[in-house]
Amino acid sequence: MSVLDDIIDGVREDLSARRREIGDAAVAEAAAVALPARDAFAALGGGVVGADRRLRLITEVKRASPSKGDLAAIDDPASLAAAYEAGGAAAISVLTEQRRFRGSLADLDAVRAAVSIPVLRKDFTVDPYQIHEARAHGADLVLLIVAALDQPTLVDYLALTHELGMNALVESHTAAELERALDAGARIVGVNTRNLKTLDVDPGVFAPLAEMIPGDVVAVAESGVVTADEVAGYAAAGADAVLVGEALVRSSLGAGADPADTVRRFAAAGTAAQAERVPATAPHATASTPTETEQTR
Numbered sequence: 001m002s003v004l005d006d007i008i009d010g011v012r013e014d015l016s017a018r019r020r021e022i023g024d025a026a027v028a029e030a031a032a033v034a035l036p037a038r039d040a041f042a043a044l045g046g047g048v049v050g051a052d053r054r055l056r057l058i059t060e061v062k063r064a065s066p067s068k069g070d071l072a073a074i075d076d077p078a079s080l081a082a083a084y085e086a087g088g089a090a091a092i093s094v095l096t097e098q099r100r101f102r103g104s105l106a107d108l109d110a111v112r113a114a115v116s117i118p119v120l121r122k123d124f125t126v127d128p129y130q131i132h133e134a135r136a137h138g139a140d141l142v143l144l145i146v147a148a149l150d151q152p153t154l155v156d157y158l159a160l161t162h163e164l165g166m167n168a169l170v171e172s173h174t175a176a177e178l179e180r181a182l183d184a185g186a187r188i189v190g191v192n193t194r195n196l197k198t199l200d201v202d203p204g205v206f207a208p209l210a211e212m213i214p215g216d217v218v219a220v221a222e223s224g225v226v227t228a229d230e231v232a233g234y235a236a237a238g239a240d241a242v243l244v245g246e247a248l249v250r251s252s253l254g255a256g257a258d259p260a261d262t263v264r265r266f267a268a269a270g271t272a273a274q275a276e277r278v279p280a281t282a283p284h285a286t287a288s289t290p291t292e293t294e295q296t297r
């Protein structure tokens with residue numbers, strides 16, 4: 001059994017327990033009366049061209065992971081998220097999976113109340129219940145992992161996410177998965193450089209996939225980023241946004257720790273690299289001079 005399958009088995013068990021406490025109708029009702037979702041597409045640079053373009057960082061609250069074990073205790077996720085926002089983060093990712101990442105819906109509540117930027121519920125979505133639940137807890141974005149969903153389910157979950165006023169980060173790792181994400185109508189696509197079956201990280205996965213992403217879709221590079229130069233590398237390859245977890249939570253540890261400064265440095269390096277790159281022509285472009293939306297990275 002792959003790591004992803006194993007995580008999903010645990011997610012389904014935990015979900016059944018929550019569903020016994022709060023039924024489907026109640027969670028849908030709670031989602032319907034939640035405060036409106038923040039516009040994550042715009043926050044991540046969707047539709048932004050020219051001089052206003054800058055590299056957006058999605059900064060993660062992550063205590064532990066299957067690949068690295070314990071990372072940081074994070075007793076106060078709200079303060080960490082506030083520091084990320086002060087450093088210029090565009091959105092915050094909150095892991096809510098409990099068994100392998102030691103996250104919770106309480107973390108999501110605390111972070112959403114502490115910041116004014118969009119918040120991603122980062123979990124392994126395998127049931128519409130979780131999408132309602134995410135909205136009920138204030139999420140503005142949910143994660144849909146293509147490898148975990150068949151195509152009709154991916155299309156349904158994306159539609160439900162949009163119906164509830166949220167966006168989805170639709171995550172792929174291969175060209176075939178990215179094609180499925182785009183066919184489903186994703187407006188924000190993630191290329192996870194971590195293979196969720198083996199946990200190997202290969203930064204080289206991003207650039208060729210980025211070339212397939214139309215200019216009007218937000219492209220997010222995910223995982224394994226440790227330095228500002230790596231953020232710059234993804235920006236140079238066409239990323240609109242980069243999602244960083246471990247490096248940021250580690251930068252919050254110890255005396256003199258300053259995660260806001262790390263966010264600032266990473267984002268500045270990405271924006272400088274973005275400004276230098278010449279966009280490629282979309283493979284799908286039909287006209288000899290592509291329009292802005294026909295241009296890709």
Ligand SMILES: O=C(O)c1ccccc1NCC(=O)[C@H](O)[C@H](O)COP(=O)(O)O
Pocket residue numbers: 003004060062065066067068192194196199222223224225243244245246247
């Ligand atoms: O982080 C893991 O080990 C992991 C294993 C299996 C499934 C998902 C996993 N991580 C979720 C993520 O997508 C990352 O938290 C996110 O991209 C940030 O990665 P990093 O900067 O490497 O912490």
